[in-house]
Amino acid sequence: GAVVSQHPSRVICKSGTSVKIECRSLDFQATTMFWYRQFPKQSLMLMATSNEGSKATYEQGVEKDKFLINHASLTLSTLTVTSAHPEDSSFYICSARGLAGGASSYNEQFFGPGTRLTVL
Amino acid sequence: GENVEQHPSTLSVQEGDSAVIKCTYSDSASNYFPWYKQELGKRPQLIIDIRSNVGEKKDQRIAVTLNKTAKHFSLHITETQPEDSAVYFCAASMVGNEKLTFGTGTRLTIIP
Numbered sequence: 001g002a003v004v005s006q007h008p009s010r011v012i013c014k015s016g017t018s019v020k021i022e023c024r025s026l027d028f029q030a031t032t033m034f035w036y037r038q039f040p041k042q043s044l045m046l047m048a049t050s051n052e053g054s055k056a057t058y059e060q061g062v063e064k065d066k067f068l069i070n071h072a073s074l075t076l077s078t079l080t081v082t083s084a085h086p087e088d089s090s091f092y093i094c095s096a097r098g099l100a101g102g103a104s105s106y107n108e109q110f111f112g113p114g115t116r117l118t119v120l
Numbered sequence: 121g122e123n124v125e126q127h128p129s130t131l132s133v134q135e136g137d138s139a140v141i142k143c144t145y146s147d148s149a150s151n152y153f154p155w156y157k158q159e160l161g162k163r164p165q166l167i168i169d170i171r172s173n174v175g176e177k178k179d180q181r182i183a184v185t186l187n188k189t190a191k192h193f194s195l196h197i198t199e200t201q202p203e204d205s206a207v208y209f210c211a212a213s214m215v216g217n218e219k220l221t222f223g224t225g226t227r228l229t230i231i232p
Binding site for chain 1: 219220
């Protein structure tokens with residue numbers, strides 16, 4: 001159990017276009033989903049926290065109008081990178097939190113496989 | 121907010137030897153400390169975690185120790201194998217505050 005999927009796994013787009021990334025919890029209900037970005041050889045930086053049915057909470061320095069997050073159901077959250085620019089190129093990873101089977105604790109987050117975004 | 125420091129940033133260990141990675145945290149209210157292993161281009165995978173009501177936890181070759189007073193916790197890998205080579209991240213959070221704050225990562229290389 002506790003599987004999180006992410007789609008697409010890779011995307012290449014032109015500068016100025018928008019890209020949507022989906023994060024799904026496949027076998028449990030995710031009360032909270034998190035979006036991270038990770039630059040090469042760096043750590044995971046939390047961008048925002050989203051709870052189903054409410055507005056996302058963004059971390060300091062993350063533009064909410066540029067990174068639109070929607071958490072429409074307990075199994076799906078989407079991140080839309082609007083008007084993407086080359087500096088937005090990164091590895092975007094979602095995680096989901098909920099009481100999944102086998103979870104060592106309620107705090108445990110289950111990560112998706114990530115989406116590599118390249119903006120030309 | 122929470123700040124998590126991790127060292128070393130790189131670590132090379134002879135196969136069969138032990139590896140130790142250390143992290144410190146700043147917020148005394150943090151009480152959940154997971155460790156993740158991430159292979160290149162893949163998702164972080166939880167390998168072990170510990171809550172603040174215990175000082176040590178072990179799972180086969182992997183153990184984590186926690187010193188609440190000093191606000192530091194460590195990952196110990198014994199009898200290292202080539203497949204242990206990866207980047208390891210520590211993290212900290214509080215029950216009730218769902219956010220994980222990650223350390224900067226340690227690139228572990230096991231030398232055959």
